[in-house]
Amino acid sequence: MSEVLWNTAASFTAQSTSITTFDSFAVSVVVKIAFALGLFFVVPIVGGYLEHKVMGRMQARRGPVEAGPFGTLQLVADGIKFIQKEDVIPRAADRWVFAAAPGVALVPGMLIFLVLPFGPGVFALDLELGLFYALAISSVSVLGILMGGWASANKFSLIGGLRAGGQLIAYELPLILAAITVAVQAGTLSLVGIVEAQATFMLPGTEINVWYVFPQILGFGIFFLAAMAELSRPPFDMPIADSELVFGYMTEYTGIKFAMFLLTEYGGMILMSALMVVLYLGGWQLLPGVPLPGCEGTGGLFDCGVTGTLLGVGITLGKIMALVFLMVWARVAYPRLREDQLQRFAWLVLVPLALLNLALVGVAKVVF
Amino acid sequence: MATTSPPGVGLMKGLAVTIKHLFRYPATQMYPKERPDLPPRTRGVIALMDENCTVCMLCSRECPDWCIYIDSHKETVPPAKEGGRARTRNVLDRFAIDFSLCMYCGICVEVCPFDALWWSPEFEYAEYEIDGLLHEMGKLREWMDTVPPPPPLDAGAVPPAEAADAIAKKEKELEAEAAKQQETEAKEQEAAAPADGGDGKPKKAEVKVEGAGEIDQETYDQLIAEGKSERIARSKAKAAWVRKEKERLAAEQEAGGGDDAPAEKPKAADVHVEAGEIDQETYDQLIAEGKSERMARAKAKAAYVRKQKAKLAEEAAAGGGDDGDGGAASSEAAGDEAPEDAEAAEPKQGKLADVHVEGAGEIDQETFDQLIAEGKSERIARSKAKAAWVRKQKQAQLEEGGGS
Numbered sequence: 019m020s021e022v023l024w025n026t027a028a029s030f031t032a033q034s035t036s037i038t039t040f041d042s043f044a045v046s047v048v049v050k051i052a053f054a055l056g057l058f059f060v061v062p063i064v065g066g067y068l069e070h071k072v073m074g075r076m077q078a079r080r081g082p083v084e085a086g087p088f089g090t091l092q093l094v095a096d097g098i099k100f101i102q103k104e105d106v107i108p109r110a111a112d113r114w115v116f117a118a119a120p121g122v123a124l125v126p127g128m129l130i131f132l133v134l135p136f137g138p139g140v141f142a143l144d145l146e147l148g149l150f151y152a153l154a155i156s157s158v159s160v161l162g163i164l165m166g167g168w169a170s171a172n173k174f175s176l177i178g179g180l181r182a183g184g185q186l187i188a189y190e191l192p193l194i195l196a197a198i199t200v201a202v203q204a205g206t207l208s209l210v211g212i213v214e215a216q217a218t219f220m221l222p223g224t225e226i227n228v229w230y231v232f233p234q235i236l237g238f239g240i241f242f243l244a245a246m247a248e249l250s251r252p253p254f255d256m257p258i259a260d261s262e263l264v265f266g267y268m269t270e271y272t273g274i275k276f277a278m279f280l281l282t283e284y285g286g287m288i289l290m291s292a293l294m295v296v297l298y299l300g301g302w303q304l305l306p307g308v309p310l311p312g313c314e315g316t317g318g319l320f321d322c323g324v325t326g327t328l329l330g331v332g333i334t335l336g337k338i339m340a341l342v343f344l345m346v347w348a349r350v351a352y353p354r355l356r357e358d359q360l361q362r363f364a365w366l367v368l369v370p371l372a373l374l375n376l377a378l379v380g381v382a383k384v385v386f
Numbered sequence: 387m388a389t390t391s392p393p394g395v396g397l398m399k400g401l402a403v404t405i406k407h408l409f410r411y412p413a414t415q416m417y418p419k420e421r422p423d424l425p426p427r428t429r430g431v432i433a434l435m436d437e438n439c440t441v442c443m444l445c446s447r448e449c450p451d452w453c454i455y456i457d458s459h460k461e462t463v464p465p466a467k468e469g470g471r472a473r474t475r476n477v478l479d480r481f482a483i484d485f486s487l488c489m490y491c492g493i494c495v496e497v498c499p500f501d502a503l504w505w506s507p508e509f510e511y512a513e514y515e516i517d518g519l520l521h522e523m524g525k526l527r528e529w530m531d532t533v534p535p536p537p538p539l540d541a542g543a544v545p546p547a548e549a550a551d552a553i554a555k556k557e558k559e560l561e562a563e564a565a566k567q568q569e570t571e572a573k574e575q576e577a578a579a580p581a582d583g584g585d586g587k588p589k590k591a592e593v594k595v596e597g598a599g600e601i602d603q604e605t606y607d608q609l610i611a612e613g614k615s616e617r618i619a620r621s622k623a624k625a626a627w628v629r630k631e632k633e634r635l636a637a638e639q640e641a642g643g644g645d646d647a648p649a650e651k652p653k654a655a656d657v658h659v660e661a662g663e664i665d666q667e668t669y670d671q672l673i674a675e676g677k678s679e680r681m682a683r684a685k686a687k688a689a690y691v692r693k694q695k696a697k698l699a700e701e702a703a704a705g706g707g708d709d710g711d712g713g714a715a716s717s718e719a720a721g722d723e724a725p726e727d728a729e730a731a732e733p734k735q736g737k738l739a740d741v742h743v744e745g746a747g748e749i750d751q752e753t754f755d756q757l758i759a760e761g762k763s764e765r766i767a768r769s770k771a772k773a774a775w776v777r778k779q780k781q782a783q784l785e786e787g788g789g790s
Contacts, residue, residue, distance in 0.1 A: 076404040078413045351400040 037139045037327075050142040054131040061335070062284035063093045065291075065342045069284075072343060076350040100277035108270050110171035119169060120271065120278035123162025126155045127285040134292045135210050137302045137330030138313060138322040148209035149201055152293060153194055156248070159282065160186040163257070166279070167267035178266025181357060182257035185247060188364035189254075193244035195372035196237040199379045200230055200297045213301030214320075222386040227307035229300040233382070237375045238298045240368055245290035246345055247364070249283060253352035256360055291341035292334070299337050302330035421763040426534045428507035429490045431521075432483055433529035437688045438502035441476035445494035445503060453487035454494060455480060481526060485511070486519040501684040506532045508766075531773035532766065536681060541615050549682075552673035553621060560624075574635055602626040621674050665690035696783055750775040 040046045067082070067090055074081025082089025107116055133148045135141040145151050160183055167179015201207050204215035216229050231238045247254040258266040268279050295301060304310065310330055313322040322330065355363070415422050424430070441458040457480035463473045495503045506529045513519055521529075539545070545553070606623035610616070664686040672682035754771035758764070 072408065075408045075410075075412060078407055078410065080412045080414045083416075347401060347404060351404045352397070 050132065053142050054128060057131045057134075057136070058128045058285055059281075061288045061338070062281060065288050065339065066093045066284045068339055068342055069287075069346045069349075072346045073350055076347070097277060101274055103273035105273040105275065106270075108171055111270065112169040112171070115165050115169035116270075117275070119162045119166035120275040120282075121162070122165060123159045123282045124278045124285075126158040127282055127289060129155050130289045131285075133209055134289060135213060135296060135301060136292075136334045138310070138320050138327050140327060140331050141210065144208055144210045147207050149197055149207045149212070149297075152209070152289075153197060156286075156289070157186070157190060159286070162282075163267050166271065170267070170270040172270050174263045174265075175267050175269045178257045178259070178263045178269070181259075181263075182250060182267060185250065185254070185257060185360060185364075188361055189244040189247040189368070192240050192364065192368035192372040193248060195369070195376055196234075196241040196244065197293075197297060199234060199237050199372075199376045202376070203230060203234070203379050203383060209296050213296055213303070216300045217303055229298060229303070229306050231298040234298065234375065234379065236371060237379070238294070240372050240375065241294060241297070242341075242344070244364075244368060245294065246348065247360070249286045249290060249345075251283070251287070251345060252349040253354050254360060255354055256357050259354065287342055287345060288338060291338040291345075294341055295334060295337040302334045304329075304333050421765075424507040426507070426537050427505065428509075429492055429505050430507040430509040431485070431505075431511060431529050431532075432488070432495060432526070433504045433506045433533050434481055434483075434523065434526035435502050435504065435530050435684065435688065436478055436481060436523055436527055437691045438500045438684060439478050439481060440500055440502075441478050442499065444497045444499065448493045448497045450491060450493065451487045451489055453484040455482040455484070478523070481523045482520055483526060484520045486516050500687075504530065504533045506530075507534065508532045532769045534765075534769070535677070538615075538618070545617070549673045552670045552682075556670055556674045571635075575638070602630060625671065625675050665693060692780070699784060750778060 040049065070089070070092060071081040082092035085092040085095040107113055130152050132142040133145055133151055135144070163182045163186075164179050167175045167177075167182065170176070170179075200212060203219075204212045206212060206215060212230075217227065219228065219230070220226060221228055221232075250257045257263075258268065260266075263269070268276060271279060300306060302310070310322060310326040313320060313326040313330075441456060443456060446452075446454040446456050456478070458476045458478050460474045461477050463475055465472050492505065495505055508529060511519075511521075601620060601623035603623070605626035606619050609619035609622055614622075664683060666686070668689040669682050669686035672685055677685070749768055749771035751771070753774040754767050757767035757770055762770070
């Protein structure tokens with residue numbers, strides 16, 4: 019029995035294409051959607067738990083301890099609580115826009131999970147324009163936030179929403195410029211292709227395999243800062259700024275809609291971390307130049323057995339959680355920037371640096 | 387710019403502080419599962435030692451929330467001497483604190499000139515109905531059992547003048563008595579034989595012990611090992627020596643003495659005693675034991691009142707003693723560990739004994755074990771067991787007083 023299961027699993031993972039692709043188109047679609055949704059609802063909860071615990075310990079607290087073993091089910095309990103809460107819509111609010119806003123913010127997050135590769139073959143789609151798709155879709159979230167801020171008929175929400183709009187536009191630019199630089203170096207927009215390109219990238223004139231974080235440490239820093247700002251997380255949480263704006267664009271939201279905004283934030287943390295892992299940290303490669311056990315193909319990263327596949331997924335998730343930890347660390351350590359400082363930092367520091375980075379990498383690409 | 391550090395150093399410092407805390411043990415106290423470790427001066431609840439209250443109304447008047455309710459009436463005390471003047475005094479009828487109004491400022495405790503109000507660290511008295519937060523006299527008296535002793539003085543601190551005087555006095559007494567000790571002991575040996583035939587309970591007054599400042603080396607070593615100061619250890623060891631000596635003599639004297647005499651116990655409340663004086667003997671002894679002046683005074687005062695009450699009750703019972711119920715727990719006062727035995731046996735002996743009822747710190751082992759088994763904290767169990775012990779002793783005394 020177990021041998022049959024193993025063989026079945028092996029036949030899936032032997033494919034170089036996605037393990038979620040089947041002969042039947044309908045089955046494939048269902049499996050791919052289930053795959054993306056499952057990831058979207060499970061991984062952010064793990065990340066959220068990590069945030070609760072790390073933030074608690076850094077503040078000399080324990081974090082959640084009561085719900086489930088070591089408080090692991092705290093976010094599940096929170097979700098159940100949010101569902102039970104009354105769903106209030108302010109009388110002056112623009113009802114339909116108000117109700118649609120959390121969904122508009124949430125759905126792009128789900129859609130990005132379709133293209134994120136978590137391991138050899140563990141992805142729903144390998145689009146030729148994967149990176150373009152991810153960045154384009156993630157920009158839609160800001161629409162939901164603007165809608166929520168506008169439709170709440172509340173000055174705090176409106177200011178929060180507009181701040182979010184300004185911030186997301188300002189930081190979208192360095193983010194995209196940094197990502198473009200990676201695409202330039204890799205020569206492809208496919209996320210799986212970028213991982214593959216990193217596995218085969220050698221330092222010029224040597225046989226040493228390095229990830230893109232090494233030649234593009236500047237780009238990685240820009241991407242990391244811009245990603246934190248995109249997510250409106252402290253120290254870049256001016257759109258929420260609970261000491262100035264109550265809760266920014268989320269002020270009027272209660273219950274399940276509020277939970278959707280929160281899930282957007284946690285999902286965003288995961289998907290930005292996943293993008294950084296794919297673009298700069300070698301995807302599911304354990305160490306630069308080390309092939310996964312049981313894997314063949316380019317750089318020892320593809321055509322893996324079951325062991326290699328599971329190991330690859332574990333490595334990716336581990337890297338994602340390490341980046342989430344960094345974000346939480348920054349959140350605990352630093353106070354919020356002022357709104358004008360935020361804009362100044364984006365336009366006068368990050369954008370020029372990102373352009374410089376792009377120019378340097380472009381020149382290097384031509385020279386070597 | 388005031389800062390001279392290069393840019394980014396501050397950011398790194400921030401990260402360093404937070405990462406340091408990540409690996410530090412959290413400060414969280416798991417309260418409902420673990421009892422918090424409260425300092426002795428915690429303002430948890432206000433306790434009332436009603437014996438000390440003179441209905442001066444200072445607390446009630448000073449209370450910013452007006453949450454202290456006091457009712458009293460005046461009683462006329464007949465003149466102490468023939469031809470004297472009859473005096474009036476206040477009798478406390480009701481003393482209540484409404485903790486739903488109280489803001490725990492502690493002004494009442496500060497302002498009380500007679501040490502009738504005390505802070506207790508107990509805090510778990512939340513109620514589902516707000517009326518329950520109005521604590522009447524009985525409840526306030528019960529909190530008294532949870533009041534911890536005041537923290538000891540710092541090592542090397544100058545002892546309070548009264549305490550120093552009392553210690554000096556006690557030492558002088560002991561020295562003076564040292565000379566007489568031999569013959570007194572001999573006398574006691576003689577007196578022991580006829581006492582056997584009697585009620586088996588020689589009065590403590592007969593068992594007079596004199597020492598030339600001898601100390602109980604065992605107690606002394608133990609206290610020193612527990613980190614007590616040399617002074618305290620010495621005075622306590624001295625007291626322990628006296629206790630042991632008394633115990634030994636009493637044991638020699640005692641023949642059998644089943645104290646199962648059933649007696650109607652006169653209620654202490656019925657007996658009217660004038661307060662305000664202190665029992666000097668108790669006071670000196672407590673001071674000698676290293677208690678604070680304030681504590682010693684309050685306890686001595688209480689001891690005085692108790693003694694008087696007991697005396698009056700005894701007289702009353704002797705007058706109309708019939709065979710009423712004797713009260714359940716009489717003779718099992720403190721059947722417990724060896725160190726406590728020495729002290730526990732003592733108060734049973736007679737009059738002088740009730741001096742020790744409050745202060746010596748004995749606990750009722752049975753109650754203690756039971757409370758611990760019920761999951762109470764060690765501190766609470768100890769204080770309750772202490773109270774239980776005192777209750778039992780009182781009861782035993784009253785019975786004894788009624789019987790003899």
